[in-house]
Amino acid sequence: MFVYIAGDIMSTGSQHELSVIEDVVKDLGLEYYSPIKNKGINDKKNVTVKENNALAERILREDTERLKRADLVIFNVKEFAIGTLVELGQVLEMMEHDPAKRCVFLYDDIRRTTLPEIGDRRSWSINQYLYGAVLKMSGGRGFVEPNELRGVLEEIVSGR
Numbered sequence: 001m002f003v004y005i006a007g008d009i010m011s012t013g014s015q016h017e018l019s020v021i022e023d024v025v026k027d028l029g030l031e032y033y034s035p036i037k038n039k040g041i042n043d044k045k046n047v048t049v050k051e052n053n054a055l056a057e058r059i060l061r062e063d064t065e066r067l068k069r070a071d072l073v074i075f076n077v078k079e080f081a082i083g084t085l086v087e088l089g090q091v092l093e094m095m096e097h098d099p100a101k102r103c104v105f106l107y108d109d110i111r112r113t114t115l116p117e118i119g120d121r122r123s124w125s126i127n128q129y130l131y132g133a134v135l136k137m138s139g140g141r142g143f144v145e146p147n148e149l150r151g152v153l154e155e156i157v158s159g160r
Helices: 012-029 055-069 082-097 128-137 146-158
Strands: 001-006 031-033 072-076 103-108
Touching: 001 012, 001 055, 001 082, 012 031, 012 072, 012 146, 055 072, 055 082, 072 082, 072 146, 082 128, 103 146
Parallel strands: 001 031, 001 072, 072 103
Antiparallel strands: none
16 A cells, blocks of 8 residues: 655644654555655755756656555645645545545644534634545545544555
8 A cells, every 4th residue: 555645844843743644654564655755856955946946847746646656645634735735636536537545634723623613603614615525535534633543544454
């Protein structure tokens, strides 16, 4: 099983979250790709001006190739992470042609609650178009708490 780990890479906090996800995937013995590990794209110290100015095309090509190859995509969803949301849309379309592709979605907003809230007293909400895609792509599971990731991946790997 080949796993693609999608998530924001622009802050140290997001990078730490990705490293925790990578550790779980590694512990389960799964082969994976995490864009943050792609030094050909992210190592700004060893790139020429010409290479840097062709970066958008390289990122699109290299990450899309790996998304196509992935059996499972783990999305660490942040509503501000535009690249991750574009990847999510790509995979949604890919799943129309490859129903065997699986997705797991992490979302860690601490304001999520099951308590009833009304009007302007709502503490949390996610874009409903995005949530609709998450529900469809996850087979109705929706979001998984980060501490549930290992158990969910074990289920998927074992075929349960």
